[in-house]
Amino acid sequence: MIRQSLNRLSPYMFIAPGAIIMAIALLYPLGYMVYGSFRDWDPSQNISETEFIAFKNYITLFYDPAFRESLSVTLTFAFTVVVAELFIGVGLALLLDRNIRGMSVLRTLFILPMMIAPVVVGLMWRYMYHPTIGTFNRTLKSMGLEGVDWLGQNALLSVVIADIWQWTPFIFILALAALQSLPRSALEASRIDGATNWQQIWHIKLPLMMPVLIVTALLRLIDAFKVLEVILVMTEGGPGLSTEIIALRISRTATEFRELGTAAAMSNYLLILLMLLTCAMFVFTKIQEVRAARAARQYQEEG
Amino acid sequence: MLRGLPDNIRRKVESMNSERQNPAFYALLVVLIFMSVGPIYLMLVNSFKLDVDIIGGTSGLLFLPTIQNYETALCDILWYEPEHLDFCSLKFGGAFINSIIIALISTALTLIIGCMAAYALVRFRFFGRDTVSLTTLMVRMVPPAVLLVPVFGLWNNEFCIDKETLVGAWIRDMFGGRGDVCLAGTHSGIILIYIAMNLPFVIWILQSFIVQVPRSLEEAARVDGAGPFQVFFKIVLPLIKPGLAAAAIFTFRIAWNEYLLASALSDRNTKTVPILIVNNMSEFNVEWGVIMATGMLLAIPPIIFTLFASRQIITGMTAGAVKG
Numbered sequence: 001m002i003r004q005s006l007n008r009l010s011p012y013m014f015i016a017p018g019a020i021i022m023a024i025a026l027l028y029p030l031g032y033m034v035y036g037s038f039r040d041w042d043p044s045q046n047i048s049e050t051e052f053i054a055f056k057n058y059i060t061l062f063y064d065p066a067f068r069e070s071l072s073v074t075l076t077f078a079f080t081v082v083v084a085e086l087f088i089g090v091g092l093a094l095l096l097d098r099n100i101r102g103m104s105v106l107r108t109l110f111i112l113p114m115m116i117a118p119v120v121v122g123l124m125w126r127y128m129y130h131p132t133i134g135t136f137n138r139t140l141k142s143m144g145l146e147g148v149d150w151l152g153q154n155a156l157l158s159v160v161i162a163d164i165w166q167w168t169p170f171i172f173i174l175a176l177a178a179l180q181s182l183p184r185s186a187l188e189a190s191r192i193d194g195a196t197n198w199q200q201i202w203h204i205k206l207p208l209m210m211p212v213l214i215v216t217a218l219l220r221l222i223d224a225f226k227v228l229e230v231i232l233v234m235t236e237g238g239p240g241l242s243t244e245i246i247a248l249r250i251s252r253t254a255t256e257f258r259e260l261g262t263a264a265a266m267s268n269y270l271l272i273l274l275m276l277l278t279c280a281m282f283v284f285t286k287i288q289e290v291r292a293a294r295a296a297r298q299y300q301e302e303g
Numbered sequence: 304m305l306r307g308l309p310d311n312i313r314r315k316v317e318s319m320n321s322e323r324q325n326p327a328f329y330a331l332l333v334v335l336i337f338m339s340v341g342p343i344y345l346m347l348v349n350s351f352k353l354d355v356d357i358i359g360g361t362s363g364l365l366f367l368p369t370i371q372n373y374e375t376a377l378c379d380i381l382w383y384e385p386e387h388l389d390f391c392s393l394k395f396g397g398a399f400i401n402s403i404i405i406a407l408i409s410t411a412l413t414l415i416i417g418c419m420a421a422y423a424l425v426r427f428r429f430f431g432r433d434t435v436s437l438t439t440l441m442v443r444m445v446p447p448a449v450l451l452v453p454v455f456g457l458w459n460n461e462f463c464i465d466k467e468t469l470v471g472a473w474i475r476d477m478f479g480g481r482g483d484v485c486l487a488g489t490h491s492g493i494i495l496i497y498i499a500m501n502l503p504f505v506i507w508i509l510q511s512f513i514v515q516v517p518r519s520l521e522e523a524a525r526v527d528g529a530g531p532f533q534v535f536f537k538i539v540l541p542l543i544k545p546g547l548a549a550a551a552i553f554t555f556r557i558a559w560n561e562y563l564l565a566s567a568l569s570d571r572n573t574k575t576v577p578i579l580i581v582n583n584m585s586e587f588n589v590e591w592g593v594i595m596a597t598g599m600l601l602a603i604p605p606i607i608f609t610l611f612a613s614r615q616i617i618t619g620m621t622a623g624a625v626k627g
Contacts, residue, residue: 010531011427018420018502025499026442029453036456046460095331106332108613110339115605115616117560119577120598123584124342127349127591133358135345169339170620177621226446229562229577233584247448251563254452267449278444282437 037264043254050261057265066241067249067266074245077156078224081163086217088164089171090209094201097179107176110169118166122233125162126151129234155235155243162230167223171216178212179205211288218281225274246270343602350595357591372596395579395597402575402601405490405565406558409497413554414547416498417505418513422535424506425513426521442503447563454496455567458487488570496564501554508553511622512546513539549619552608559604576601 037057039050061067096106113121128135129150137147150158182205190204228247231237237244237252244252246266254263349357351368371387378384380396463485486492516539524534540547562577569578580597583589609616 011423014419014423014427014531014535017416018506021416021495021499022502025495026445026450029450029457030445032457033449033453036452041456043455043459092335095328098328104613106336107617108609109336111609111613111616112343112606113339115556115609116343116602117562117577117605119560119562119580120346120602123580123594123598124346126584127595128342128345133591165338165342173617174621177617222444226448228446228448229581232562233581236585247446247563250448251451254455255567260452260456264452267452270446271449274444274446275441278440282440 033264033267036261037268039261041259041261041264043258043260053261057261058269061262061265061269069241070244070246070249073156073241073243074225077160077227077245078221080160081167081224082217082221084160084164085168085171085220086213089168090175090213092168092172093175093179094205097176107173110172113166114170118227118229119233121162121166122230125158125165125230126234129158151235152239155239159231159234159243162234163224163227166230167220171220174212174216175209178209182208214284215281218277218284222274222277225270346595346598346602349591350599352592354590354592372592373600375593376596376600393579393583393593395576395600397572398574398576398579399600401490401573402559405493405497405575406555408490409494409501409558410551410555412494413498413501413505414551417502417550418509418540418543418547419535420502421506421509421513422539425510439503439507447500447561450496450500451563451567454564455487458492458568459485462486462492487568488573490573492568493565493573493575496568497558497561501557505550505554508550508619508622509543509546512543516542545615545618548612549615549622552612552616553619555608556605
């Protein structure tokens with residue numbers, strides 16, 4: 001009797017710890033943030049003592065030129081990075097999709113940059129970009145060229161390059177996996193019909209890889225909005241506001257300017273932006289599934 | 304020419320052809336490897352140089368390797384006193400221990416909780432798979448920066464035990480402190496948020512592995528009289544080891560590398576390594592050698608994982624993206 005009721009309860013016991021932790025440490029904080037974004041909130045105050053100011057935080061932010069600047073920096077950064085990584089990553093995957101020995105070693109070496117702490121990545125690049133002792137300027141000078149002011153005038157570009165270094169392998173590996181799972185029959189058929197390499201890439205490989213590529217690009221895009229530590233270590237958002245992405249601005253507003261309400265409203269803007277991207281991704285995968293199901297059904301009816 | 308040959312021989316000839324590549328291809332490979340590993344190698348080399356050598360830097364290859372930087376970094380946990388130091392200012396060793404504690408405990412807890420939840424979701428059909436993958440995606444989307452404000456507020460003000468109550472007074476007597484006993488500034492506070500951040504991803508990955516465990520196996524065990532917990536621990540867990548490995552590496556990586564939330568939640572005694580590195584970087588006069596040594600120490604565990612378990616990492620990465 002007891003044993004039976006224990007069996008009936010077991011699903012709930014399996015899921016309870018996870019559900020409780022998610023509720024306490026993730027959902028509740030997010031709700032708390034939405035609540036706090038409508039208040040004039042200072043770190044020294046308890047949130048119940050704060051004043052309700054409706055949408056004032058959101059409206060102030062909307063007209064704040066510094067916030068707009070960092071929004072545009074974030075968008076520029078994210079889209080540049082994703083487009084560049086997509087081109088390089090997919091290009092490399094198409095080039096390296098061959099039977100070579102040691103491919104697994106190559107992949108292992110390529111993953112390394114992704115696994116290392118962002119803080120350390122920022123550290124390495126800050127050293128290499130250093131105006132006098134850095135690797136790049138030293139190399140340039142030894143060739144008799146002028147040094148480049150990497151983290152000064154070209155700060156955003158330098159940050160973008162560092163991110164490309166770190167994350168192109170991600171797209172490369174996923175694109176390679178997609179390439180290697182393509183149906184061999186289609187490729188062989190086109191080969192027999194006399195298609196050149198370029199035609200194969202354009203008309204067969206890329207279209208077939210497209211679903212995976214789009215999901216990968218969206219995942220990368222979402223992750224690009226999360227980048228913070230690399231930029232913090234390399235430039236601290238400077239010079240001026242030229243590399244101050246929103247995530248960095250949120251953390252500075254909260255810890256330096258001590259305006260938790262504004263920071264919460266800013267977080268909400270960022271969250272809404274990302275929510276739209278995620279929904280786009282989800283809708284896209286659903287459409288793909290429906291299309292694939294319909295194609296399969298058609299195929300069956302015809303066959 | 305190959306048409307007349309039997310199938311297996313033809314395939315062999317073809318594969319031999321495909322392994323012969325033109326030299327430009329190998330040149331490209333060398334350049335790529337150089338580009339991806341170069342910066343890491345540079346950091347490794349510099350961590351063995353004195354600052355004089357880094358700044359003077361006549362040539363990258365001619366220098367006397369020294370472990371002085373590592374001694375400076377780890378001075379507070381070394382059993383001897385390094386000669387070149389008269390005062391141990393950088394408390395790196397303590398931070399390293401904090402990092403290890405936080406990363407290991409949060410990885411272990413996330414795995415245990417995550418695989419129980421994943422099992423329940425797959426076998427007992429709570430919600431559809433769609434709901435789970437949608438929530439996973441939603442949570443994956445939340446940047447740590449967004450969690451910063453609420454976590455800072457909650458962990459400091461709400462998740463506290465009043466100092467007047469029984470448990471609060473007891474903890475205060477045991478560990479000292481003046482105000483209420485709060486989650487902020489403790490290891491468990493940081494561990495809690497790391498578990499919550501990683502849980503959805505772990506559930507998602509493990510789900511795809513648990514689905515593949517044949518149901519008949521579990522039913523056979525149940526007929527023999529095993530309870531649900533026994534079935535789970537003795538049948539299911541051993542079968543999903545590769546999935547557990549992938550999930551463990553990803554969780555550990557995030558808990559080990561994370562900076563922002565740890566910096567908001569930790570106090571003087573619970574600092575992790577990334578915080579220490581960022582703090583030392585923002586000083587005006589950067590001691591490059593020591594910083595590189597600390598960076599190298601932080602990078603070593605993930606590098607070791609990558610070298611030994613790259614296959615699991617790639618499995619996890621593709622499972623995470625392709626099944627989105």
